[in-house]
Amino acid sequence: DTAIMKATFLGHGLNSGNNNNVGKQLAKSFDSKYFDNFIGFVAFAAVSGIDTILEKVRIAKSKYKNLRFYIGVDNKGTSKEALELLVKENIETYIYHRNEDYITYHPKLFLFEGEKFSRVIIGSSNLTRSGFKNNIEASIQLDFRANTDRQGNKLLIEIKEYYNKFLDLSDKSLSKLDEELIKELESKNLLYSQFKRGK
Numbered sequence: 001d002t003a004i005m006k007a008t009f010l011g012h013g014l015n016s017g018n019n020n021n022v023g024k025q026l027a028k029s030f031d032s033k034y035f036d037n038f039i040g041f042v043a044f045a046a047v048s049g050i051d052t053i054l055e056k057v058r059i060a061k062s063k064y065k066n067l068r069f070y071i072g073v074d075n076k077g078t079s080k081e082a083l084e085l086l087v088k089e090n091i092e093t094y095i096y097h098r099n100e101d102y103i104t105y106h107p108k109l110f111l112f113e114g115e116k117f118s119r120v121i122i123g124s125s126n127l128t129r130s131g132f133k134n135n136i137e138a139s140i141q142l143d144f145r146a147n148t149d150r151q152g153n154k155l156l157i158e159i160k161e162y163y164n165k166f167l168d169l170s171d172k173s174l175s176k177l178d179e180e181l182i183k184e185l186e187s188k189n190l191l192y193s194q195f196k197r198g199k
Helices: 022-031 047-063 080-088 127-133 150-162 178-186
Strands: 006-013 037-042 066-072 093-096 107-112 117-123 139-143 174-176
Touching: 006 022, 006 047, 022 047, 022 093, 022 117, 022 127, 047 066, 047 080, 047 127, 066 080, 080 093, 080 178, 117 150, 139 174, 150 178
Parallel strands: 037 066, 066 093
Antiparallel strands: 006 139, 037 107, 093 174, 107 117, 117 139
8 A cells, every 4th residue: 555654674685686785775775766866875975886776867967846855974974085075976965074083973863855755764874885785784674655644744743753853954973975075084094094086
């Protein structure tokens, strides 16, 4: 029944036959005609993870009203090359970082919204090859009708209230990603460097 929220478990790493990994679901979601808004909150990013969804993100970017990532750089979990790729592809991205030990920005939460349907993917997968392919990960995908599914819309409101200072860009720990910011993050030794990408 399409009137009821649908929950799908996205697990991979234990069973190679499981096609429901987060990378594939993100790609399918960007490809879907039902969504035109995306927000991703993710702790770590690598070129390999971005490459998994890049082709679909490029297409979605031209059609979506909004497409935005909030990415962390704690514990040197994000690579310089991943951020350079996001800048090069002109994908709107904000970096979240607090100068406090023992606090790690660590969400893996992806929201897709459209006129009729919404999708929330939440779990353990970062925007990395390990998070999409190699690690043993667990996530849940929730699909529900926009506006009419009370539980789904309550969930969306709660998420947006929790991250409201991200969404209105008023949080002091957010910085818009550009080449200058990458240099600054690098000078503070917050990024790791991946091997140079081939052609």
